[in-house]
Amino acid sequence: xxxLRVTVWNEYVQDATDPAIxxxxxxxxxxxxxxxxxxxxxxxxxxxxxxxxxxxxxxxxETLSTTDVLFWWGHLAHDDxxxxxxxxxxxxxxxxxxxxxxxxxxxxxxxxxxxGTSCRLDWRHGDRELLWTVNPxxxxxxxxxxxxxxPEQEMYGEFFDIPVPDQLVFISSFSGGEVFRSxxxxxxxxxxxxxxxxxxxxxxxxxxxxxxxxxxxxARWATPTWRSDIVIDDGAHRDTGWFENGER
Amino acid sequence: xxxLRVTVWNEYVQDATDPAIxxxxxxxxxxxxxxxxxxxxxxxxxxxxxxxxxxxxxxxxETLSTTDVLFWWGHLAHDDxxxxxxxxxxxxxxxxxxxxxxxxxxxxxxxxxxxGTSCRLDWRHGDRELLWTVNPxxxxxxxxxxxxxxPEQEMYGEFFDIPVPDQLVFISSFSGGEVFRSxxxxxxxxxxxxxxxxxxxxxxxxxxxxxxxxxxxxARWATPTWRSDIVIDDGAHRDTGWFENGER
Amino acid sequence: xxxLRVTVWNEYVQDATDPAIxxxxxxxxxxxxxxxxxxxxxxxxxxxxxxxxxxxxxxxxETLSTTDVLFWWGHLAHDDxxxxxxxxxxxxxxxxxxxxxxxxxxxxxxxxxxxGTSCRLDWRHGDRELLWTVNPxxxxxxxxxxxxxxPEQEMYGEFFDIPVPDQLVFISSFSGGEVFRSxxxxxxxxxxxxxxxxxxxxxxxxxxxxxxxxxxxxARWATPTWRSDIVIDDGAHRDTGWFENGER
Amino acid sequence: xxxLRVTVWNEYVQDATDPAIxxxxxxxxxxxxxxxxxxxxxxxxxxxxxxxxxxxxxxxxETLSTTDVLFWWGHLAHDDxxxxxxxxxxxxxxxxxxxxxxxxxxxxxxxxxxxGTSCRLDWRHGDRELLWTVNPxxxxxxxxxxxxxxPEQEMYGEFFDIPVPDQLVFISSFSGGEVFRSxxxxxxxxxxxxxxxxxxxxxxxxxxxxxxxxxxxxARWATPTWRSDIVIDDGAHRDTGWFENGER
Numbered sequence: 001x002x003x004l005r006v007t008v009w010n011e012y013v014q015d016a017t018d019p020a021i022x023x024x025x026x027x028x029x030x031x032x033x034x035x036x037x038x039x040x041x042x043x044x045x046x047x048x049x050x051x052x053x054x055x056x057x058x059x060x061x062e063t064l065s066t067t068d069v070l071f072w073w074g075h076l077a078h079d080d081x082x083x084x085x086x087x088x089x090x091x092x093x094x095x096x097x098x099x100x101x102x103x104x105x106x107x108x109x110x111x112x113x114x115x116g117t118s119c120r121l122d123w124r125h126g127d128r129e130l131l132w133t134v135n136p137x138x139x140x141x142x143x144x145x146x147x148x149x150x151p152e153q154e155m156y157g158e159f160f161d162i163p164v165p166d167q168l169v170f171i172s173s174f175s176g177g178e179v180f181r182s183x184x185x186x187x188x189x190x191x192x193x194x195x196x197x198x199x200x201x202x203x204x205x206x207x208x209x210x211x212x213x214x215x216x217x218x219a220r221w222a223t224p225t226w227r228s229d230i231v232i233d234d235g236a237h238r239d240t241g242w243f244e245n246g247e248r
Numbered sequence: 249x250x251x252l253r254v255t256v257w258n259e260y261v262q263d264a265t266d267p268a269i270x271x272x273x274x275x276x277x278x279x280x281x282x283x284x285x286x287x288x289x290x291x292x293x294x295x296x297x298x299x300x301x302x303x304x305x306x307x308x309x310e311t312l313s314t315t316d317v318l319f320w321w322g323h324l325a326h327d328d329x330x331x332x333x334x335x336x337x338x339x340x341x342x343x344x345x346x347x348x349x350x351x352x353x354x355x356x357x358x359x360x361x362x363x364g365t366s367c368r369l370d371w372r373h374g375d376r377e378l379l380w381t382v383n384p385x386x387x388x389x390x391x392x393x394x395x396x397x398x399p400e401q402e403m404y405g406e407f408f409d410i411p412v413p414d415q416l417v418f419i420s421s422f423s424g425g426e427v428f429r430s431x432x433x434x435x436x437x438x439x440x441x442x443x444x445x446x447x448x449x450x451x452x453x454x455x456x457x458x459x460x461x462x463x464x465x466x467a468r469w470a471t472p473t474w475r476s477d478i479v480i481d482d483g484a485h486r487d488t489g490w491f492e493n494g495e496r
Numbered sequence: 497x498x499x500l501r502v503t504v505w506n507e508y509v510q511d512a513t514d515p516a517i518x519x520x521x522x523x524x525x526x527x528x529x530x531x532x533x534x535x536x537x538x539x540x541x542x543x544x545x546x547x548x549x550x551x552x553x554x555x556x557x558e559t560l561s562t563t564d565v566l567f568w569w570g571h572l573a574h575d576d577x578x579x580x581x582x583x584x585x586x587x588x589x590x591x592x593x594x595x596x597x598x599x600x601x602x603x604x605x606x607x608x609x610x611x612g613t614s615c616r617l618d619w620r621h622g623d624r625e626l627l628w629t630v631n632p633x634x635x636x637x638x639x640x641x642x643x644x645x646x647p648e649q650e651m652y653g654e655f656f657d658i659p660v661p662d663q664l665v666f667i668s669s670f671s672g673g674e675v676f677r678s679x680x681x682x683x684x685x686x687x688x689x690x691x692x693x694x695x696x697x698x699x700x701x702x703x704x705x706x707x708x709x710x711x712x713x714x715a716r717w718a719t720p721t722w723r724s725d726i727v728i729d730d731g732a733h734r735d736t737g738w739f740e741n742g743e744r
Numbered sequence: 745x746x747x748l749r750v751t752v753w754n755e756y757v758q759d760a761t762d763p764a765i766x767x768x769x770x771x772x773x774x775x776x777x778x779x780x781x782x783x784x785x786x787x788x789x790x791x792x793x794x795x796x797x798x799x800x801x802x803x804x805x806e807t808l809s810t811t812d813v814l815f816w817w818g819h820l821a822h823d824d825x826x827x828x829x830x831x832x833x834x835x836x837x838x839x840x841x842x843x844x845x846x847x848x849x850x851x852x853x854x855x856x857x858x859x860g861t862s863c864r865l866d867w868r869h870g871d872r873e874l875l876w877t878v879n880p881x882x883x884x885x886x887x888x889x890x891x892x893x894x895p896e897q898e899m900y901g902e903f904f905d906i907p908v909p910d911q912l913v914f915i916s917s918f919s920g921g922e923v924f925r926s927x928x929x930x931x932x933x934x935x936x937x938x939x940x941x942x943x944x945x946x947x948x949x950x951x952x953x954x955x956x957x958x959x960x961x962x963a964r965w966a967t968p969t970w971r972s973d974i975v976i977d978d979g980a981h982r983d984t985g986w987f988e989n990g991e992r
Binding site: 130132133134135136146147157158159160164168171172173174175177178179181 | 378380381382383384394395405406407408412416419420421422423425426427429
């Protein structure tokens with residue numbers, strides 16, 4: 001079995017420059033995520049980092065073509081992501097790459113592109129989140145407590161302007177009374193997308209064991225384990241009478 | 249336009265005998281529900297009651313065949329409902345009658361029959377519920393505040409053992425931190441089913457204006473406005489070559 | 497009751513210039529569509545046309561803001577549609593306008609934008625289509641035969657690269673053996689979208705009574721009958737403790 | 745890794761007594777199915793048979809409790825299956841056992857019980873089926889041609905009276921022009937169900953390599969790979985204030 005090739009992308013702005021954030025994530029949010037994945041998946045995973053400051057934001061065609069699952073964290077700099085990179089990521093997802101979209105990346109260009117909606121939501125700092133499983137057979141929920149308690153978290157509340165998820169895995173509540181569809185799977189083209197709302201730059205959410213478990217499960221779930229031969233193009237694939245002629 | 253023919257069914261046990269419950273619903277829960285519907289739908293509705301103590305629980309074949317939408321409230325006496333009545337209601341739903349299943353009727357024979365699952369859930373007395381809309385184009389959410397605040401309510405919490413709803417309209421949170429898929433639409437055969445979890449015999453939930461609005465919206469939504477000519481049976485409807493022979 | 501405000505948009509290229517196409521649709525495909533709608537909906541509808549050659553392709557902000565449902569037909573000139581118009585139409589859909597996407601407009605910028613996928617499909621000229629209802633309670637299927645027989649039609653075949661429809665109403669087969677999800681509903685933001693695959697410039701599909709019926713049903717279904725008060729933005733809508741403070 | 749424990753259940757009536765059917769499936773349909781599974785899954789699978797004539801139809805509590813995935817084939821004798829066995833199978837599915845329902849078993853008690861609908865359909869002998877993939881990321885479609893051609897087959901046509909599938913994998917067409925949702929996944933409780941319509945006692949469909957592949961994929965997909973700790977009962981699982989008290 002070949003290792004799962006993961007690339008963790010981070011805009012790396014606040015966690016590179018703001019002392020309060022650096023104190024929470026001293027090597028960057030991307031490092032916290034990849035360390036959690038490595039801790040749980042070990043040799044099953046081959047993980048790289050990519051950040052906005054690199055050429056092509058670290059997402060060259062070669063990097064994308066050798067990535068099975070891409071994690072995406074962004075917050076303040078969504079608008080600075082080049083459209084050409086967004087185009088390339090979208091195409092790779094439709095072609096089979098998994099994509100894990102985290103927290104404030106709900107507002108990223110790539111997520112809004114793939115959803116077709118605004119992906120807007122209600123929010124407020126300083127809350128407590130409980131995350132409940134509503135799909136007990138889903139592989140992303142494996143080994144996850146019911147509920148997961150996240151002591152300090154930014155509140156994300158409905159209405160969350162997304163398409164109805166193809167699979168809804170988690171729903172959260174907050175101490176302020178709000179609810180949120182916090183774990184959502186989408187199938188697009190030959191690719192699988194998971195949006196997971198917990199995780200904020202001010203709080204050590206990605207260091208929490210239950211969250212590491214969910215992200216590791218998500219990486220496995222989003223991995224393209226096989227490749228459909230179906231050709232997705234605008235083509236006249238078979239002539240009239242193809243069936244009667246024995247053509248396949 | 250002919251009036252919408254609604255039948256409100258109630259097991260009518262606690263609200264007939266327990267003074268604390270009678271104090272909340274002095275004419276029975278069915279009366280509270282039907283009065284709310286009449287208040288909002290007026291002459292558009294023709295409403296009847298049926299209770300468990302009547303012959304055939306008040307749901308004769310004639311009554312069912314002249315009912316467009318059936319409301320169902322039950323709690324302690326689910327097991328006392330005759331299977332023959334459950335059979336008849338199920339058949340009518342598959343044939344097009346709308347069904348609104350309320351609160352503890354999640355555990356009723358008819359709901360479990362139509363869902364195929366246990367419909368079990370977590371619960372606790374004495375809570376506060378907030379009900380949020382997650383489907384802003386759904387007719388059942390029309391005119392409903394976001395959120396609806398229900399000051400006193402029994403908590404119903406996930407995991408709720410139902411099939412994934414065909415349309416999820418409301419999600420609730422509770423002061424204890426739980427969440428619940430509290431407004432769920434299901435399509436079965438030619439019929440429409442709406443499960444709505446708020447409403448408990450100890451609290452005047454059905455007297456609350458927002459709840460009346462939701463139930464009136466649900467009655468309209470579940471009404472069969474047209475009748476498909478599709479024949480649902482195990483039949484060989486057309487001979488081989490039907491198309492080439494010009495048969496339809 | 498106010499009339500339903502429909503705008504039928506057509507790129508108006510082949511049906512304006514190619515004699516073989518003009519012979520089928522002498523006043524343009526948009527006229528054929530709007531005449532079918534008027535025939536069935538009469539005074540319930542107020543219909544306008546818009547074509548690509550007009551300023552802003554006939555879709556000024558004023559036109560869009562007074563349109564309840566927009567029909568979209570395009571084929572050869574998808575790339576010539578200005579991005580600014582696509583932006584405006586997308587925003588209006590998310591804000592509540594209905595959108596009916598027809599046949600080759602599967603490849604239009606606006607449909608691909610709202611779906612997030614390539615929307616590609618298999619195709620072949622010269623076929624016969626049968627369209628079957630798989631959702632007998634759906635209002636778009638009202639009064640529609642099972643199946644609808646379309647004697648001459650371009651074949652559209654799976655795999656059709658769209659998100660899983662929120663509601664699947666029709667599935668078609670073709671004489672060549674292909675199948676297609678030919679009637680698909682999508683909910684996006686506060687808007688409703690219906691994709692309907694039958695209809696080709698070479699064949700008088702839009703003159704067929706069953707197709708007129710489906711398009712009239714779709715216009716009604718996609719109309720925003722009410723307007724949710726839910727605010728879709730990135731806002732902190734309520735302060736901490738809003739509930740305890742009695743704020744709503 | 746422990747072997748996948750599969751039980752193949754067959755009513756074993758026509759293939760035990762009717763010479764024309766015995767000629768196609770000389771050791772019974774169950775043997776054909778299990779041989780196909782063993783051919784593809786080898787040591788990964790531990791397969792048993794169960795037939796109606798055995799005590800408890802071969803489905804004792806012990807057998808069910810040691811079965812990961814149950815295949816079900818039935819046709820003429822649905823009514824002869826004991827309700828107690830149906831009860832036990834349903835409970836095991838809700839508790840996590842996978843269930844693969846084949847062809848005419850659409851009309852079986854267990855499938856109708858789990859669906860809540862009539863599961864009726866249109867049919868006709870003597871047709872040719874093409875099976876197309878509409879979900880190219882689904883594990884059940886792995887390695888499956890697009891389309892699969894089944895030269896001789898009974899036609900099953902829409903309308904098929906089932907709930908909307910949670911995942912639709914295959915759609916079929918027939919030479920007579922009909923269509924059918926021929927590969928449908930349903931999630932119920934903690935269990936996974938796959939309905940697959942190809943396969944008739946008169947035709948050697950289960951000997952076809954592509955069909956063997958689909959059934960082997962389905963066995964893997966339906967296997968409960970992990971066990972959710974979520975308790976499904978009607979319980980008050982946590983006292984008021986559980987969260988604030990630090991109780992989990």
